Amino acid sequence: MDGSYEKTHVTVKEEAEGEEPEFLRESIKYWTSSLDLAYTYEVTEELGILFKVGYEYEYEKSDSEKSHDTGFVYAAGFEYAIDPAWKIIGEYEKSTINGPKGDMITLGIMYNFDL
Template identity: 50%
Template sequence: MKKSLVIAALSAHLTTQLFAGGDIAPVTVNEPVLEEVAHGHHEESKFYVVVAGMMLLGDEIQHGEALLDGDNDYGYGFGIDIGYRLGNGFALEYDYTYGKNTVYEITAHDEVKATSTYHTSALDIVYTYEATHKLGIFGKVGYEFEWEEISELNIDEREDDFVFGAGIEYALNKKYKLLAEYEHSLIEGPHGDAILAGVMYNF
């Protein structure tokens, strides 16, 4: 029925133009335009990687009858995150970090200086809120496994617990973002909390 009406209308238009001796006006058919629907998150690639330098803030913990003090000197290290965006601001990340800091074992009669090294592997859920087109605010929660070694004190430990993080990211372009993050683990250690700063690359 609709096709018949369209054909009839076109025929009437052509007939009128011919009998009037005028030029036939072109009939323009507008194609439907697909509108982009904004959901608060601009389109990004699914996979990304973050490479960051890390500063360890140090902490004091009780270890048997001794106190392990990592507060005196800031430690250092690096972190690597591999992420997959799930959509609506959520992402799944695998994190690896390596760190080193100076630790003092303090007892009633002695103080021993040592070097602590540790590795962590974690699986996190991340949510990022895009405050502006370039600035994002994120939070993460995950579960991590930690390997810590202080060879001078004969400490070689494996622990696991929850880890939390929060930070900001700033987009330089579609491929690169600058990132800063504060990280806190429920695993107690002389390395303490960590601050990371680095670059994100979107594939």
């Protein structure tokens, strides 16, 4: 399961025929959460190819409206083990929801706790 939150500002240009364009600045907040199934295929001891598919919920609130949507999310990426505890991960994620999140590219570091 994963989730995200973002707050941003956008400028929207509205034009009416025969009038000067008007620029409106809005604050937008959105939350997403998804339930994912992920699998890593180990190519070598250090390198793994990651596959992920899931179902996502997105809620968006702006100064002028609120909306929510659901859809599927899928991703592919890699994991590269620097040593047994540390990995570098990269992922490309695509959502079927037409929203502000859109496609996402992630690059990060993962630490595996040995419990």
